[in-house]
Amino acid sequence: MELLEDKKCLAGSVINTLKGKFALEILSAILDGHLHYGYLIRNIDGINPRILATRLRAFEEEGILSRKVLPLIPPQVEYRLTDKGMALYPIIEAMRDWHLEYN
Amino acid sequence: MELLEDKKCLAGSVINTLKGKFALEILSAILDGHLHYGYLIRNIDGINPRILATRLRAFEEEGILSRKVLPLIPPQVEYRLTDKGMALYPIIEAMRDWHLEYN
DNA sequence: CGGGATCCTGCCTGATACTG
DNA sequence: CAGTATCAGGCAGGATCCCG
Numbered sequence: 181m182e183l184l185e186d187k188k189c190l191a192g193s194v195i196n197t198l199k200g201k202f203a204l205e206i207l208s209a210i211l212d213g214h215l216h217y218g219y220l221i222r223n224i225d226g227i228n229p230r231i232l233a234t235r236l237r238a239f240e241e242e243g244i245l246s247r248k249v250l251p252l253i254p255p256q257v258e259y260r261l262t263d264k265g266m267a268l269y270p271i272i273e274a275m276r277d278w279h280l281e282y283n
Numbered sequence: 284m285e286l287l288e289d290k291k292c293l294a295g296s297v298i299n300t301l302k303g304k305f306a307l308e309i310l311s312a313i314l315d316g317h318l319h320y321g322y323l324i325r326n327i328d329g330i331n332p333r334i335l336a337t338r339l340r341a342f343e344e345e346g347i348l349s350r351k352v353l354p355l356i357p358p359q360v361e362y363r364l365t366d367k368g369m370a371l372y373p374i375i376e377a378m379r380d381w382h383l384e385y386n
Numbered sequence: 387c388g389g390g391a392t393c394c395t396g397c398c399t400g401a402t403a404c405t406g
Numbered sequence: 407c408a409g410t411a412t413c414a415g416g417c418a419g420g421a422t423c424c425c426g
Contacts, residue, residue: 192307194378199302204295217388233389254387264385271377275297282367320408357407
C-alpha cells in the first residue's frame, strides 16, 4: 500500500489547492493576464470579496502567486503567478482534455 | 473571458470528481489492483462505510468505475476502472509530479 | 480600491447501529 | 460481506457592513 499512500497524499495537495470555490476561475483569469483584484471581483460571476480574498491569500501562502501593491491613486493590487503557479497550467489543461473526451 | 469560462467549468468536473474525502485513496487503491470493497474498508486508514459507499456510488454514476457482484459465499463486490477512470491516471501522476517538484 | 470582521446557513463528514 | 439509515458536528461558503 506504499504506492497508494504515495500517490494519494502527493496528488492531494494539488486537489486541495484547486478544490475551493472559484479557485479555477481565479487562476484561469490570472493565467489569461487579468492580474488585478478589481477585474476579478467584477468579472467572476457570483464571487464575493471574502471568497476572493480567501483564495488569493491561500494561493499566496502556497507560493502559487505573488501579491504586489501598486502605489497608485486609487490603490491597485496585482497578482502574478509564480513558476509554481504556472506549472499548474498543464495539469488544468489535462483535466480539461479529460472532460472533453469523456463527458 | 471565454477562455476563462471554458477552462474553469471543464477542468472543474475533474476537481469535483477527485475532491471528496478519500477519493484519491480509493482510486489509487483500485488502480493498484485492489478491487474489493473489503480491502478498501480495511486498508484505507480512517475511512468509514458511509464515505466509502458514497464515493464508490459517485464514481459509478460518473462512469469512472463499474460495480460487479460476485456470486460467492461470502458475497463479494468488485470495482473496476472504466477507460474513463483509467484516463485519470496521467492527471493524478501530473499532480503528484507537481507536488514533488514544488513542495 | 482592496480588502477584513461578522453572522448565518447548508452540506460534507464522523460515528454507530442495523440489514439482506 | 457489503453496504444503508440515522443523527450530530464542523467547516466552507453566502451576505453584508465597515475601514485604511
